[in-house]
Amino acid sequence: MSGKKIKVVLAKPGLDGHDRGVKVIARSLVEHGMEVVYLGLQQTPEAIVNAAIEEDADVIGLSVLSGSHMTQFKRVRELMLEHGIGDRLLTGGGIIPDKDRDRLVELGIGRLFGPGADIDEIANYIKEWAESRSAGTAET
Amino acid sequence: MTKNRDDTDNKALWLKNYWEGRLRDADFTTLSGQEVEPLYTPDHLADFDPDRDLGYPGQYPYTRGVHASMYRGRLWTKRQFAGMGTAEQTNQRFHFLLEKGQTGLSVAFDNPTLYGRDSDHPLSLGEVGKTGVAVDTLADMEIVFDRIPLGDVSTSMTINAPAAWIFAMFLATAEKQGIPFDRIRGTLQNDILKEFIAQKEWIFPPEPHLRLITDLMAFCSEQVPQYNTISISGYHIREAGSTAAQELAFTLADGFTYVEKAVAAGLDVDSFAPRLSFFFNSHLDFFEEIAKLRAARRIWARHLREKYGARNPRSWLCRFHVQTAGCSLTAQQPENNIVRTALEALAAVLGGCQSLHTNSMDEALALPSEKAVEIALRTQQVIAFESGVTNIADPLGGSYFIETLTNRMEEQAEEYFSKLERLGGMVAAIEQGFPQKEITRSAYEYQKAISRGTKYHIGVNHFINEQEKLEIPVLEIDENVEPDQLRRLTEVRRDRDTNAVQLRLEALKKSAAGRDNLIPPLLECVRVYASVGEITDSLIKVFGTYREPPFY
Numbered sequence: 001m002s003g004k005k006i007k008v009v010l011a012k013p014g015l016d017g018h019d020r021g022v023k024v025i026a027r028s029l030v031e032h033g034m035e036v037v038y039l040g041l042q043q044t045p046e047a048i049v050n051a052a053i054e055e056d057a058d059v060i061g062l063s064v065l066s067g068s069h070m071t072q073f074k075r076v077r078e079l080m081l082e083h084g085i086g087d088r089l090l091t092g093g094g095i096i097p098d099k100d101r102d103r104l105v106e107l108g109i110g111r112l113f114g115p116g117a118d119i120d121e122i123a124n125y126i127k128e129w130a131e132s133r134s135a136g137t138a139e140t
Numbered sequence: 141m142t143k144n145r146d147d148t149d150n151k152a153l154w155l156k157n158y159w160e161g162r163l164r165d166a167d168f169t170t171l172s173g174q175e176v177e178p179l180y181t182p183d184h185l186a187d188f189d190p191d192r193d194l195g196y197p198g199q200y201p202y203t204r205g206v207h208a209s210m211y212r213g214r215l216w217t218k219r220q221f222a223g224m225g226t227a228e229q230t231n232q233r234f235h236f237l238l239e240k241g242q243t244g245l246s247v248a249f250d251n252p253t254l255y256g257r258d259s260d261h262p263l264s265l266g267e268v269g270k271t272g273v274a275v276d277t278l279a280d281m282e283i284v285f286d287r288i289p290l291g292d293v294s295t296s297m298t299i300n301a302p303a304a305w306i307f308a309m310f311l312a313t314a315e316k317q318g319i320p321f322d323r324i325r326g327t328l329q330n331d332i333l334k335e336f337i338a339q340k341e342w343i344f345p346p347e348p349h350l351r352l353i354t355d356l357m358a359f360c361s362e363q364v365p366q367y368n369t370i371s372i373s374g375y376h377i378r379e380a381g382s383t384a385a386q387e388l389a390f391t392l393a394d395g396f397t398y399v400e401k402a403v404a405a406g407l408d409v410d411s412f413a414p415r416l417s418f419f420f421n422s423h424l425d426f427f428e429e430i431a432k433l434r435a436a437r438r439i440w441a442r443h444l445r446e447k448y449g450a451r452n453p454r455s456w457l458c459r460f461h462v463q464t465a466g467c468s469l470t471a472q473q474p475e476n477n478i479v480r481t482a483l484e485a486l487a488a489v490l491g492g493c494q495s496l497h498t499n500s501m502d503e504a505l506a507l508p509s510e511k512a513v514e515i516a517l518r519t520q521q522v523i524a525f526e527s528g529v530t531n532i533a534d535p536l537g538g539s540y541f542i543e544t545l546t547n548r549m550e551e552q553a554e555e556y557f558s559k560l561e562r563l564g565g566m567v568a569a570i571e572q573g574f575p576q577k578e579i580t581r582s583a584y585e586y587q588k589a590i591s592r593g594t595k596y597h598i599g600v601n602h603f604i605n606e607q608e609k610l611e612i613p614v615l616e617i618d619e620n621v622e623p624d625q626l627r628r629l630t631e632v633r634r635d636r637d638t639n640a641v642q643l644r645l646e647a648l649k650k651s652a653a654g655r656d657n658l659i660p661p662l663l664e665c666v667r668v669y670a671s672v673g674e675i676t677d678s679l680i681k682v683f684g685t686y687r688e689p690p691f692y
Contacts, residue, residue, distance in 0.1 A: 020381045
């Protein structure tokens with residue numbers, strides 16, 4: 001397990017063409033040694049979770065700048081739980097007000113990054129999550 | 141000769157002093173990562189020929205501006221883009237603006253309309269009327285322009301993928317007002333190539349979209365001669381993270397592609413080229429932006445005259461609108477955005493723009509407040525009336541640095557044109573993801589420089605205010621807009637002649653499968669209240685859809 005690359009599925013849900021951020025993150029995570037599957041634009045929550053299962057991804061990252069983050073993140077999280085991959089990390093970013101961010105974190109969603117977030121910080125967050133996860137597995 | 145020797149000696153002395161002196165440990169490249177030398181001298185312009193490379197304002201190759209008098213004759217148009225909720229609200233806002241003395245209107249549409257979808261399409265849920273007005277049928281367009289004299293105001297519409305049928309609705313509205321088509325003025329964005337490259341709002345594969353654009357150019361050159369049929373846009377390419385040179389190259393290459401398609405369809409270049417206009421970004425690197433805008437005029441003029449054989453000088457003109465860079469604004473310490481926007485606006489003016497939109501300081505966070513919009517407009521007025529820069533055409537012309545940068549911009553654009561040609565043209569390049577990947581690479585390089593701290597974004601990676609609490613306001617959405625719009629769509633569908641709609645949609649499909657100009661059958665469809673989404677679906681049956689391979 002320890003030698004395996006962290007696998008991340010990235011996607012843009014909904015009618016939102018702002019893909020500059022997600023593509024920069026894709027490149028950055030690859031440079032940090034992760035395996036990245038970018039699904040592209042106009043993805044449905046179902047397609048995203050199916051892809052995560054098929055790819056056996058550790059992490060799902062969503063980029064939402066259209067204001068529909070509450071619907072999209074919630075639905076993806078529900079589907080992850082339904083399909084038994086609730087132990088994977090759901091994270092992401094976009095224009096997400098603090099209030100909404102807090103509510104999403106309560107639902108078991110990981111950190112969400114806003115405008116000006118540092119790309120290395122995002123990669124380090126994922127690495128730390130993966131380390132604590134494998135440490136947790138080792139203990140049990 | 142003695143003088144030359146002295147000059148050589150002086151230069152050598154200066155260089156010696158330069159290298160022996162103290163130099164800050166800083167990044168001396170442009171925002172786009174271009175190397176900049178510490179000083180520019182006549183040596184940089186050894187091949188410079190003012191007659192060939194500059195000319196005079198209003199003269200080929202138009203490096204110094206498109207008008208002889210530039211801003212002494214007429215200041216740029218201060219055009220602020222705005223959009224809101226329902227057709228009724230938009231109509232009210234238009235009347236308000238006209239009463240205030242504004243002579244041009246600019247329509248923003250909501251997301252479903254931009255994707256050619258009806259308000260009751262599953263993907264439209266929650267999006268109706270959010271970022272602009274929802275238009276489903278001619279009935280909505282009639283309300284938007286109710287009691288607006290379409291023969292007297294110029295009307296710009298920011299719409300691309302379904303531009304042809306939205307424009308058909310606009311023409312049908314004018315018809316109902318009794319306004320002849322040849323009196324209608326304004327600009328349609330209608331630039332699908334930059335959608336494939338950057339903004340990502342398309343319906344069909346590129347070729348059928350290009351045919352619709354050519355059909356519209358042909359139709360308008362005969363019947364709506366005062367309308368600018370396309371606004372070839374670099375703005376979105378830059379916002380997606382391109383460099384200045386990439387913005388310049390891909391935008392002009394898009395323009396050349398439209399020209400080639402129209403010529404291939406049998407149109408005379410001088411019949412449509414005078415109605416082509418451009419839309420550029422103005423970012424933070426002051427001189428780089430000015431050089432980019434000057435180079436755009438020269439390249440367009442040279443290609444149109446030399447390569448495409450245009451004879452009418454109006455076909456050679458690269459006339460453009462500029463908007464300051466939304467992506468340069470920060471959510472942190474938003475007041476700093478006023479200063480950024482002022483610098484960008486000044487670059488646009490020194491670059492010779494025909495119209496300008498200045499962003500409001502809060503645009504990184506939300507739709508702008510009234511106060512912020514007013515400051516943005518006042519910024520333009522300070523430049524226009526207080527700074528003195530409008531007294532003179534192309535004030536930086538002849539500067540060793542600006543001319544060198546302008547030349548370099550042109551060279552880099554020409555390199556991209558050659559690359560695109562080797563890939564089989566812009567459409568083939570888009571299908572191979574070439575411009576998309578180039579842009580992503582630049583966006584990534586920039587983000588890495590921000591992360592390293594070698595490039596500065598004040599308040600984000602340097603000079604951070606640790607006490608600042610970043611608050612993103614929640615978008616306020618009028619909850620009645622969506623149900624109201626759905627109700628109207630249902631009523632229109634109930635009251636219209638369903639049979640006529642079906643017949644005309646069938647006729648449209650037949651024309652689409654053949655080679656007829658599609659604007660007349662589109663007009664027939666919208667006149668009987670066929671909806672935007674019904675027209676989209678009918679055309680998809682013939683043209684198919686497009687899914688972009690996810691490049692990064």
